[in-house]
Amino acid sequence: MAQQARAIATRRAIIEAAATEFIEHGFTGASIADIAERSGATKGAMYFHFRSKELLAQAVIEQQQEANAALQEQFVTSDLSALAILVSMVRELGLQMKNDVVVLAAMRLAVEIPESEQGTGATYEAWAAPTEVVIEHAIAQGDIRDTLEPGTLSRLLVASFTGIQTVSFATTRLDDLMPRLREMWTVMLPGIVAPGREHIIPDVLQRA
Amino acid sequence: MAQQARAIATRRAIIEAAATEFIEHGFTGASIADIAERSGATKGAMYFHFRSKELLAQAVIEQQQEANAALQEQFVTSDLSALAILVSMVRELGLQMKNDVVVLAAMRLAVEIPESEQGTGATYEAWAAPTEVVIEHAIAQGDIRDTLEPGTLSRLLVASFTGIQTVSFATTRLDDLMPRLREMWTVMLPGIVAPGREHIIPDVLQRA
Numbered sequence: 001m002a003q004q005a006r007a008i009a010t011r012r013a014i015i016e017a018a019a020t021e022f023i024e025h026g027f028t029g030a031s032i033a034d035i036a037e038r039s040g041a042t043k044g045a046m047y048f049h050f051r052s053k054e055l056l057a058q059a060v061i062e063q064q065q066e067a068n069a070a071l072q073e074q075f076v077t078s079d080l081s082a083l084a085i086l087v088s089m090v091r092e093l094g095l096q097m098k099n100d101v102v103v104l105a106a107m108r109l110a111v112e113i114p115e116s117e118q119g120t121g122a123t124y125e126a127w128a129a130p131t132e133v134v135i136e137h138a139i140a141q142g143d144i145r146d147t148l149e150p151g152t153l154s155r156l157l158v159a160s161f162t163g164i165q166t167v168s169f170a171t172t173r174l175d176d177l178m179p180r181l182r183e184m185w186t187v188m189l190p191g192i193v194a195p196g197r198e199h200i201i202p203d204v205l206q207r208a
Numbered sequence: 209m210a211q212q213a214r215a216i217a218t219r220r221a222i223i224e225a226a227a228t229e230f231i232e233h234g235f236t237g238a239s240i241a242d243i244a245e246r247s248g249a250t251k252g253a254m255y256f257h258f259r260s261k262e263l264l265a266q267a268v269i270e271q272q273q274e275a276n277a278a279l280q281e282q283f284v285t286s287d288l289s290a291l292a293i294l295v296s297m298v299r300e301l302g303l304q305m306k307n308d309v310v311v312l313a314a315m316r317l318a319v320e321i322p323e324s325e326q327g328t329g330a331t332y333e334a335w336a337a338p339t340e341v342v343i344e345h346a347i348a349q350g351d352i353r354d355t356l357e358p359g360t361l362s363r364l365l366v367a368s369f370t371g372i373q374t375v376s377f378a379t380t381r382l383d384d385l386m387p388r389l390r391e392m393w394t395v396m397l398p399g400i401v402a403p404g405r406e407h408i409i410p411d412v413l414q415r416a
Contacts (some may be wrong), residue, residue, distance in 0.1 A: 187356065
């Protein structure tokens with residue numbers, strides 16, 4: 001039992017070390033030896049848990065998807081409006097990216113030139129699909145204008161988030177991520193909110 | 209003279225080969241030997257023109273900036289409205305990225321994890337500064353609402369463009385770049401255009 005707990009802790013430490021290496025050197029530049037050294041795992045433990053860099057990237061992406069699912073579950077029982085949930089989800093994702101190296105690493109892997117094609121697209125899809133559902137609810141609730149196609153808005157939000165975090169990472173290492181995400185809503189909300197519902201904008205912006 | 213022309217042609221071929229390698233393997237994954245081989249340059253010529261991968265990346269970024277400046281000059285004498293110019297510039301940049309490997313490579317370098325910090329931020333700044341000027345004109349012309357801060361909108365457009373091309377590259381190798389850029393304007397224009405000027409939107413969208 002203690003042995004199993006130790007194995008789980010080792011696996012977690014390796015994934016976190018891999019995430020940090022992917023962030024600093026990219027998938028191509030990261031080396032298994034450096035990841036093992038950073039995590040403190042022995043060569044044997046490393047080989048037992050992850051035999052290749054591809055498997056490490058896959059574990060990072062899977063753990064990000066779990067974090068993403070947990071983030072979405074937070075809002076399932078929420079009594080906020082769907083539009084408020086949409087804005088809150090983007091904020092929470094931004095905070096996750098600032099606070100959880102595995103989430104940030106998964107994003108960096110998605111952005112990096114897809115050498116192996118592996119995992120690419122999955123991260124974007126994992127965000128776009130639930131975002132589209134929330135947008136559909138917000139349209140049904142009359143807060144988002146019904147002339148907007150949910151898939152269009154969802155794709156744009158995912159792409160804009162991707163670009164904002166990319167530029168913020170490249171220029172300030174995410175220091176200005178949260179104000180930049182807020183700016184996105186400041187510009188977009190007047191075009192998204194249904195005519196006649198403009199009065200809800202200040203309240204929704206509070207959650208950005 | 210013929211010798212000089214040959215040197216220029218060789219230099220150009222090396223930069224194009226470097227751009228292709230950067231796109232396919234990233235800065236970290238690209239190798240000088242592969243770039244030389246792809247360009248058909250001899251080891252001696254390679255060493256004469258570019259002694260390091262950093263210098264190659266710098267040449268790619270500089271050539272992108274020249275292309276970018278040429279793109280902007282196209283519109284200096286235009287009699288289009290500033291808002292129409294803004295939308296047209298984004299479209300032209302998208303087309304450049306699809307058609308010019310050097311422009312695309314510069315973008316990929318800007319997006320890639322900045323191992324060397326070199327050049328990062330410069331690409332974004334090269335887009336954001338002129339974009340801001342055009343936005344100021346569009347506000348002065350009454351087409352963009354004057355409650356929008358030009359710097360805010362300019363940063364968001366650059367970040368959204370970055371994200372759209374990143375997702376488009378990762379998922380379709382830029383096949384869907386132009387319709388995705390058009391979608392951006394479809395969603396954003398109603399929030400950007402000044403109240404009372406909504407009737408110009410269909411015409412402006414024609415240029416997206």
